[in-house]
Amino acid sequence: MRIGDAAAAAGTTPRALRFYEERGLLPPPRRTATGQREYGPDEVARVRVVRELLALGLTVEDLRSFADRIGLLVENPRRRCGPPDSGGPDSDRPGAGVVDRRIAALDAEIDRLSRLRAGLALRTYERP
Numbered sequence: 001m002r003i004g005d006a007a008a009a010a011g012t013t014p015r016a017l018r019f020y021e022e023r024g025l026l027p028p029p030r031r032t033a034t035g036q037r038e039y040g041p042d043e044v045a046r047v048r049v050v051r052e053l054l055a056l057g058l059t060v061e062d063l064r065s066f067a068d069r070i071g072l073l074v075e076n077p078r079r080r081c082g083p084p085d086s087g088g089p090d091s092d093r094p095g096a097g098v099v100d101r102r103i104a105a106l107d108a109e110i111d112r113l114s115r116l117r118a119g120l121a122l123r124t125y126e127r128p
Helices: 003-010 014-022 041-055 060-064 067-075 096-122
Strands: none
Touching: 003 014, 003 041, 014 041, 041 060, 041 067, 060 067, 060 096
């Protein structure tokens, strides 16, 4: 399928597909004789996984660090990419270190915002 159809099937735009390709999140697609990009179901599935990971708060740079392993999440959508339930090795968890660091950053931000909220709640504002 052409780029517009693939983008629509993945719930994104042609521009996003080109961006993912430029950043190494999507391998260069096959080209037609006229040079147009040609995508298949595997590429559409990969874009969906990329979009899901981005929606979870990972960055493009985070994904680039394990782009070669995103295919594992496409093959097995139930595969964990974060901390294991029972001490499995990181080699079975695509992006484990990245996810662990992102979770720690989120926890720190939640803590910072909670302290900020508590400080603001202690302040009262009375109108003159």
